[in-house]
Amino acid sequence: MDKESSHSLNTETKILQAAEKEFFEKGYAGARTASIAEAAGVTHAMLHYYFRTKDKLFERIVSEKINMLGDIVLSGIGDSELPLEDRIRQGVERHFDFISAHRDLPKFIVNEVLARPEHIEMMRQNARHIVNSLVDNLQREIDDYAAQGLCRRVDARMLLIDIISLNVFPFMAAPIVSGAIGDSYGSYEEFLVMRKKENLETILNKLKIR
């Protein structure tokens, strides 16, 4: 049982939780403050009391999610003391698992965050240094391996985009993928397990680590 089921939380938290759900499901334009208040089990005046406007409430959720993205990038390409192959494996798997644990996040980011220039700028400032150092680091290691003939010389930035592309898509397109694929692979969850392995293999194959 949850430590706190939603009715025992304070009003502000209840509104935040309900708002996140509503904004994720319907987007900013489709979300209704009255609907959020109802889901939170409070009058809709409370929503304005705590957050003034729909917009400020939305911004609150957006900042929180943008910060989450920082985290995943950090844990992104695994522990730096591992050999390249293990590190890539760990990075890909962690990334896949993170998306899997937050399945509606990519859609939210693409739809609601990337559509607003201020938010893009926020994201960029939040992730720029982390991503840059991660890429530089990874590129150096790949180049080392490649110089010894142990792997192909691939562009680290491209590799990162490969990983994100492969991991994110099955979740964003879940409604079609799950239906179109259901009969061949059993349940969607079973498919995801296979897909995770598949993505890892695709990436390692591209590197051709020997």
Added chain:
Amino acid sequence: MDKESSHSLNTETKILQAAEKEFFEKGYAGARTASIAEAAGVTHAMLHYYFRTKDKLFERIVSEKINMLGDIVLSGIGDSELPLEDRIRQGVERHFDFISAHRDLPKFIVNEVLARPEHIEMMRQNARHIVNSLVDNLQREIDDYAAQGLCRRVDARMLLIDIISLNVFPFMAAPIVSGAIGDSYGSYEEFLVMRKKENLETILNKLKIR
């Protein structure tokens, strides 16, 4: 110069064009019928005169776009008389070029189509047979090659998802990708040219055609 700039088209067409733009940019919930009418240069009563409701106008756009998807799947995995490698190459490139020519389509499909069960069903019925025969066909060919030791035995359905994932993502995430990558690869358009090659290579590498 365009054969017909928008003011010379008939009212119905002008509304349809403005509606597509509005729905693509803002989604169903965010779109305003008055805004569509204004962009089309007609009174907003005309919109209701021709299409009755916002919903019916939206459905019109959605059907059109779902049909476009059928086309791309058809041209998807190239001419069947080509050898496997060339066929895959042609398929991947055509797919990439199609998405490139309709950059906002993936977002629209994910946000506005996949969010509605009726539309998912529409898409499925539209594409099911085409996709199935394409996959069966491709799988047979891959298995042939693999039996002769000419390539790895990969799952055709997974390969298809790989291709779509890799090709679609750079466009859906364009706002971050273009910014985060700009300095390393020149313009975003230059990046796309490289990305297309990269994706093809990733796919062919996975197949390891010899």
Added chain:
DNA sequence: GATTTGATTAACAAACTTGTTAATGCGAAG
């Protein structure tokens, strides 16, 4: 026990959005 302070409610108001309608224009058919 009275008072103060923050939380909560119900009612309301303003703005916006979709959709309708009655009147008008205008070209083609008779």
Added chain:
DNA sequence: CTTCGCATTAACAAGTTTGTTAATCAAATC
């Protein structure tokens, strides 16, 4: 020339949505 039918317009109506406010409640403080 008139009439008929379709296209178009302006005005309006109903419903929805966000946000405010004045009154009330409850708990802590004096």
